[in-house]
Amino acid sequence: MRDLSLHLLDILTNSTSAGASRMLIGINADFRRDMLAIRIEDNGKGMSTEFLKRVTNPFSTTRTTRKVGLGLSLFKEACEISGGELIITSTLGVGTIVAATFQISSIDRIPLGNTGETISGLISSFPDLDFSITFSNDKGEESCVDTVDLRERLGDVPLSEPDVYVFVRDYIQEQQQIILGGI
Amino acid sequence: MKSLSELEQIKKKAQLDMSVRNQGGKRIVVGMATCGIAAGARPVMATLVEELHTRNIADVSVSMTGCLGLCRLEPIVEVIDTDGNKVTYVKMDANKAKRIIAEHIINGQVCKDLTISAEEAK
Numbered sequence: 001m002r003d004l005s006l007h008l009l010d011i012l013t014n015s016t017s018a019g020a021s022r023m024l025i026g027i028n029a030d031f032r033r034d035m036l037a038i039r040i041e042d043n044g045k046g047m048s049t050e051f052l053k054r055v056t057n058p059f060s061t062t063r064t065t066r067k068v069g070l071g072l073s074l075f076k077e078a079c080e081i082s083g084g085e086l087i088i089t090s091t092l093g094v095g096t097i098v099a100a101t102f103q104i105s106s107i108d109r110i111p112l113g114n115t116g117e118t119i120s121g122l123i124s125s126f127p128d129l130d131f132s133i134t135f136s137n138d139k140g141e142e143s144c145v146d147t148v149d150l151r152e153r154l155g156d157v158p159l160s161e162p163d164v165y166v167f168v169r170d171y172i173q174e175q176q177q178i179i180l181g182g183i
Numbered sequence: 184m185k186s187l188s189e190l191e192q193i194k195k196k197a198q199l200d201m202s203v204r205n206q207g208g209k210r211i212v213v214g215m216a217t218c219g220i221a222a223g224a225r226p227v228m229a230t231l232v233e234e235l236h237t238r239n240i241a242d243v244s245v246s247m248t249g250c251l252g253l254c255r256l257e258p259i260v261e262v263i264d265t266d267g268n269k270v271t272y273v274k275m276d277a278n279k280a281k282r283i284i285a286e287h288i289i290n291g292q293v294c295k296d297l298t299i300s301a302e303e304a305k
Contacts, residue, residue, distance in 0.1 A: 001221055010220050017249065071217040117229050125246035153190040157197040160244060162236035167193055171185045
């Protein structure tokens with residue numbers, strides 16, 4: 001994966017496959033502590049303690065097309081090589097939280113990339129599910145885009161409209177740039 | 184700088200488009216599992232939606248799906264017509280995505296050289 005927003009897309013497709021109806025994404029850059037944190041919380045079906053233990057092993061997957069699943073193992077690798085860590089907590093029937101940290105200045109940290117394209121792609125593919133993304137930094141600046149708000153503004157116009165996709169993508173990407181800069 | 188209030192304009196335009204829309208057009212599906220994402224499926228999806236947006240095509244939907252089981256041929260795009268007939272395009276990129284909108288979606292001509300059968304015949 002070339003950037004963290006592609007990992008984010010991959011992790012969020014796990015959430016939709018797990019039957020989640022609401023996904024909360026938080027991305028915080030703490031420049032003083034040199035730490036980037038990405039947190040993904042869903043209300044999907046969750047994982048058993050037993051599955052959770054081996055979920056970052058590439059030979060664990062729920063997919064039926066083949067026996068390897070690389071998503072979380074690749075994300076864990078991306079965290080750890082850049083001096084961060086990946087923590088996954090999950091409760092069956094409640095949901096899953098994936099929390100990843102990265103050392104911002106590490107030369108091995110891949111860039112954040114275009115989270116706008118990730119979130120707008122998910123929103124237009126799953127217009128009935130809720131996604132909320134919040135960017136924040138250590139200056140106390142914060143910006144949130146939530147499909148509940150978007151749906152209210154759009155009325156009977158579905159979130160899957162191409163015009164909505166393009167606007168939401170560019171809007172989220174601009175908020176990312178304003179709050180987090182080019183990290 | 185963009186503002187969420189711009190959605191009001193988008194809403195008005197979309198409502199007009201929707202009123203003239205011919206319901207149940209073609210569906211485009213992009214494989215977006217780990218294999219597809221790593222191979223570049225997200226920008227392919229972005230190009231497909233952008234082309235529909237700029238050409239103002241309202242009766243075609245684009246959405247992502249899981250692994251289609253052919254990871255070595257990703258990114259994979261399927262075009263499904265109203266009768267459920269499916270054309271599978273493989274090893275996609277942004278330029279090929281533009282061709283599919285222009286040739287297949289608008290002109291109704293399958294891009295034969297981009298299909299899975301053309302790839303498997305190589």
